[in-house]
Amino acid sequence: MVALASGDRWRLIFCQTILTLVVTIARSEEIFLEWHVTIDLTLKPMSVDQPVITINGMFPGPLINSTTNDNVHVNVFNDMDEPLLMTWNGIQQRKNSWQDGVSGTNCPIQAGMNWTYVFQTKDQIGTFFYFPSLNFHKAGGGFGPIRVNNRAIIAVPFPKPEAEFDLLIGDWYQHNFKDVRSKLNTTVWAYHMPPDGMLMNGKGPYLDPFTKAHESFTVTRGKTYRFRIANVGIAWSINFRIQKHQMVVVETEGSYTNQITLDSLDVHVGQSYSVLVTANQEAADYYIVASPKLSNATDNSSLVGRAVLHYDNSTTTPNGPLPKGPDPFDLDFSLNQAKSIRWNLTAGAARPNPQGTFNVSNVTLSQTFILQGSIIDINGVPRYTLNNVSYTTPDTPLKLADNFINGSDVYNLDEFPVNSSNPVAVDGTFVATGNHKGWLEIVFKNDLNVMDSWHLDGFGFYVVGFGHGKWTPELRSTYNLYDPVVRSTAQVYPGRWTAVYAYLDNPGMWNLRSQHLKNWYLGQELYVRVYDADPDPAKERPPPENLLFCG
Structure with missing residues (x-):
């Protein structure tokens, strides 16, 4: 054995420490999920019976809870009666469009068959969602939340909240999605027919006489909570607000933002946000509201989504009028708010550097x-x-x-x-x-x-x-x-x-x-x-071994 000089020993210890840090930074987990996608006729999100696309019996579907650089394996069983694809809205599929799950990249999973998606949340953090991309399926459900959490070595630019809530909001047709799909070749449906209602996590509005259930979130007075909000709808932009509570915008679709405090937030179709809400009011229940933009929908309309913020020791139901939002036709309000959503240049995200x-x-x-x-x-x-x-x-x-x-x-x-x-x-x-x-x-x-x-x-x-x-x-x-x-x-x-x-x-x-x-x-x-002509898989991954063929 060769003896090392003191300086060499310290250099060796330093190199080993750096190597350990690099391995720790690069480490990722393997997440394995099995999904059965089917049509349920019993859920009745609004006032009529209609088919709803569920995943493992859930609507919305199960949470994908991952961390930066994790490898996610989703074995999708298509138990519906027509072809299916799932796409991962906002997950960038680095060097791997083979897993994107849209008609231009993947053959559909045929009825009665299964296929496993494998994708990495490479160099990402944030709030996203998935949904079925073919055949107008999204109008029947099949969507669900995705979280990509920071690695332990990357600081989150706000104190750890007491809990996190996923809130998927979207407008909804009170019709069989297959019927709507078949009518889109007509001028009336293609140009004019608006959705019929607004759902929050697959549930109709609070106090709607035709709603089986409404969404509710339980909080403790004095605690702060992170709401991960996504507009999973079909057509309507929404304005989101909580009675007597302000919200602090901290993240949108993988970017930490400058933290601004708002009374209400516009969320457009396909967009996601994280907001912090502090339970700083008297113990009671409060309205959570999502109303459509560019619409004259009244407070008691099914097009106005209504949920409940419930303090854990409350004995009082929500009361008073719904919290007032901006004029839904005031585009300047919305535009000015959009311009105020800016990147936090000092925060790290998926990487240590800001x-x-x-x-x-x-x-x-x-x-x-x-x-x-x-x-x-x-x-x-x-x-x-x-x-x-x-x-x-x-x-x-x-x-x-x-x-x-x-x-x-x-x-x-x-x-x-x-x-x-x-x-x-x-x-x-x-x-x-x-x-x-x-x-x-x-x-x-x-x-x-x-x-x-x-x-x-x-x-x-x-x-x-x-x-x-x-x-x-x-x-x-x-x-x-x-x-x-x-x-x-x-x-x-x-x-x-x-x-x-x-x-x-x-x-x-x-x-x-x-x-x-x-x-x-x-x-x-x-x-x-x-396109990159270099065949090196470090540039773009080769086709997966389980690739489906069609056409």
Whole structure:
């Protein structure tokens, strides 16, 4: 044995300590879940019998409770009578679009069959949700919450709350989702028919005479609680508030935010937030309210979601009028609030270094997409479009076509008009190239008279700007490039535009879609192919061994 000098021994101890720290930082857990997805006819969320999609008998489905870098295995048994896919809204699937669970990346799980998703919550924290992505299934349920917790070595930028609550809020059709789906080829349903009610964690409004049960959260006076709120709905943006309680916004879709105190919070379709609520009132019960934006819904309408904040020693039910929210048609209120949601540059998140280390103040843009949503009849059938193009789903998923056959036989690459509308409305299977490791600017324009919201799988949006009227390059001078929040879904107000940046460092075939279910189902989507020719699996994972084939 060779004796080490004193200095060498200390150097060895130091290296061993660093190695131990690296192993501790990199450690991840394996999470194994088994889900049975079926249709339940007994739940009756509102006033009529209708089929509800459940997971392991639950609606909403079970919580996926993970930590940064965990590997999640979800064995999905399709016990329904039609094909199924599950997607993980906001989980970025680093280098692994094979597990994204949308029609462009995966063959569906056929009725009576099962398939195991394996994905990693790589370099993420935050509040997300999952839902079924095919066949208008989301209108029948099948959604549930996802938490990605900080690793122990990363400090959370607020004191540990007493408890955490998941609250999935969404509008709901009081109809069989199959019936709604079949009617979407008619102008009335495609253009006009609004949802019938608002659910909170799958339950109807408190004091609604037709509701079997309402949601309630029990708190202790003096304690602070984290509510993880997600809008899992179909069409309506919502305003969320709690009677006599303020909330502190601390996180949205994987980004810690500057902590601002609000009386009410707008949450748009597909978005998630974490807020802190302190039980600082007298022991009683209080209303929790979610009301639709751009709607004249009255307080006792089924479209106004109502739950209860229950103090554990309360003997008093909620009383008085519902807490008043902002004018639902006041877009300036909503827009100003959106601009106030900013990135906390000093907080760490998935990594030890602060979020602000990754800023956009000096980036060089490599591409710009200007995308305009609209609706039009194509061949006598109502379709939602993007730049006057409506997406058609092929029999073979784009990702399989890209990997195993000549992709051009399945889709049209780079024929989509990314900066102007097609002169004639068309439908087809179009894919746009995203420059690998380039910065993409997307300007979303909304010519509809309703809210819209947009999501790009695989990436986060740096939400740099909002505006109204015509967008021009000169308006980049109005962007917030210092601390724009990074989130997975950005809202676009009627008659206005929203600008986002995305760093395309994640190779794969990625779905860019309207989060409004009807818009998406009727063609308002595009796939972005981020390609790296290097076959090294460190760049992009190879197809999984259990890959399903179709088409």
